[in-house]
Amino acid sequence: MAKVSINLATGSIQKEEIIVGIDLGTTNSLVAFINPDKNPQVINDAGKGVLVPSVVHFSNTGDITVGNEAREYLTTDPSNTIFSVKRLLGRSYKDIENYKSFFSYKVIDDDSESLVKIKVGDKFYTPIELSGLILKELKARAEHALKTPVNRAVITVPAYFNDSQRQATRDAGKLAGLDVLRIVNEPTAASLAYGIGLNPEETKTIAVYDLGGGTFDVSILQIQNGIFEVLATNGDTFLGGDDFDSAIVDYWIDKNQLNKAELVENHELAQQLRLKAEEAKKSFAHQNLFNEKIGEIWCTLDKATFEQLILPKVEQTITACRNALKDASLTIDKIDEVVMVGGSTRTALVKKMVAEFFGRPVHDEVNPDEVVALGAAIQADILAGNRSDILLLDVTPLSLGIETMGGLMDVIIPRNSKVPTKAGRQYTTSIDGQINMKIAVYQGERDLISENRKLAEFDLKGIPSMPAGFPKVDINFLLNADGILTIQAIELRSGVKQQVEVKPTYGITDDQVEQMLLDSITHAKEDVAQRMLIEARTEGEQMVYTVERFIQKNNSFLSISELSETNKFIQTLKEALTSGNKDLIHKAIDELNEFTRPFAERLMDVAISTAMKGKSIE
Secondary structure (H helix, E strand, C coil): CCCCEEECCCCEEECCCCEEEEECCCCEEEEEEECCCCCEEECCHHHCCCCEECEEEECCCCCEEECHHHHCHHHHCHHHEEECHHHHCCCECHHHHHHHHHCCCEEECCCCCCECEEEECCEEECHHHHHHHHHHHHHHHHHHHHCCCCCEEEEEECCCCCHHHHHHHHHHHHHCCCEEEEEEEHHHHHHHHCCCCCCCCCEEEEEEEEECCCCEEEEEEEEECCEEEEEEEEEECCCCHHHHHHHHHHHHHHHCCCCHHHHHHCHHHHHHHHHHHHHHHHHCCCCCEEEEEECCEEEEEEHHHHHHHHHHHHHHHHHHHHHHHHHCCCCHHHCCEEEEECHHHHCHHHHHHHHHHHCCCCECCCCCCCHHHHHHHHHHHHHCCCCCCCCCCCECCCCEEEEECCCEEEEEECCCCECCEEEEEEECCCCCCCCEEEEEEEECCCCEHHHCEEEEEEEEECCCCCCCCCCCEEEEEEECCCCCEEEEEEECCCCCEEEEEECCCCCCCHHHHHHHHHHHHHCHHHHHHHHHHHHHHHHHHHHHHHHHHHHHHHHHHCCHHHHHHHHHHHHHHHHHHCCCCHHHHHHHHHHHHHHHHHHHHHHHHHHHHHHHCCCCCC
16 A cells, blocks of 8 residues: 655645645635746636636436536526525525525425525435535536546635534535545635735734625624634624616616516516626626617626615625624724625725724735635645644644444544644434433544544433423533643533543554544545435434324324324334334335324314413413
8 A cells, every 4th residue: 555644734645746726616616726936826617717607507307517507507406406595504404494495496494403405306416516526617617627637626625614513514525535624714814815914923803794695794803812712793694786686677677667577487587687797797897888678688887886786785794894893892994904805895895994993904815706716725725734924723633533333433523623623513313302421522524433443432311301302502612732631511401411532642643643543535525425424324313213202192183094094104204223224214204204294283282272272361
């Protein structure tokens, strides 16, 4: 077997290859690298453009297209065209309950804390798999343009992403065949692109204003000794340049006295109007009047009216800036720099209002579409050890996590995390009345705990007896500068607590670290496939357990035919669980869920009417 050298400072496999920076965006994604002149540069593969639309289309024949070609299907085949998948990463059904109407494709809803799935035809996809397809396309474009293998990357995420969303982004990278060296906050990457934070002597407080196609956020960062700390973040995940386009379209509908209801049905005209509105918006960078036609429809708009139309939306972003400052307990005069990110910040009114609010000129010299990816490439260069002027803080060489149902490893502290660090997640019980929880701690990069190294195991005892899913157990990992890991488990409802200390690197050689990293990359695809199957099985087993318990307790409320049908669906699911086919399992879960949902609603109605008997309502 060939030897692979390893950089233990970053825990990364060293090859003569390029590490890329990836901006995985809601609307568009892109890749950047450090060119031979030592400057960050975005990749434009084969003239397709720098921006890769974050869109995936599935054809009836099973063909998958990503990017520019997939975007064409948004109007012609909306139910099989997935967009804005970043909004679903690491999210549960309950998280997106109020936004279901936004998606034209089928997001499976089982009204639970489970992570969302998307149904396309007879197949079920997780947001991780779909993001993996986008990242795979970016990887392929980078390899084609650079004529070299691309296996390592730094990927950016919004500052407000939680641990689950960050881990989902890492998993998507792994699925695309990428070794994700670091997940970096988008505002941090944007700052690096402007050289802010590269000087370790510098202490600065900056605001990063990020207005994209569909999302807006503002982050207040404090930079000290090269460390970026997010003091506050605010925004709206459903506000962006698309709203500017919609405002223009509504204005034209009104001026031309068009029937809005009919327009909803006429996808082609609606799309033409939306594209024309985007054209008008962009034209105001160099002209004051836009005057064109679509058939007999006049699309006329002047810059002053455009600014009037979008003013309420821009004011919303300024309110968010005000709130972020308040959350950070800062006044405007404490902000040293303002960095603009996202294509929609090209709008003159946006720049003007942001500069006026912060009382200083804004940084918009770097292309706002590219600034995050360019910063990610600089971060990648730092991790590669190519910038001797920048101190790379100690990092953990292997991921640390715990065992979850089905023998899977749930990562709490990902490898390459700076130390000291603290991270945690919340768990619950899977069986009614469970009073003990086994916590097994592992180190390694594989999805199955059997392939990783066990560090410790202890029991959290004395959890109050409650139904499955009720206890809330916080598990926190604290890794100090000396490499001592403290694991703490606490049941929040009762305060029951237990903790243990271990030294993760004790007794492990450089060669073993090297081998574990190499194995994780070699087996990435089958590991993820196995994880998906185990997760589907675990979900299916939980569903069977829940429905059987429900029937046992409430069979008097169900008819004989309902009981018979439910048992048939349970049997189908039990058979699917032995099949080894995750789509078959998800299909059986979905069917059982759909059939039994009305029973729970009926039971709720009975409970309410019983409670209300004899009581009058004022």
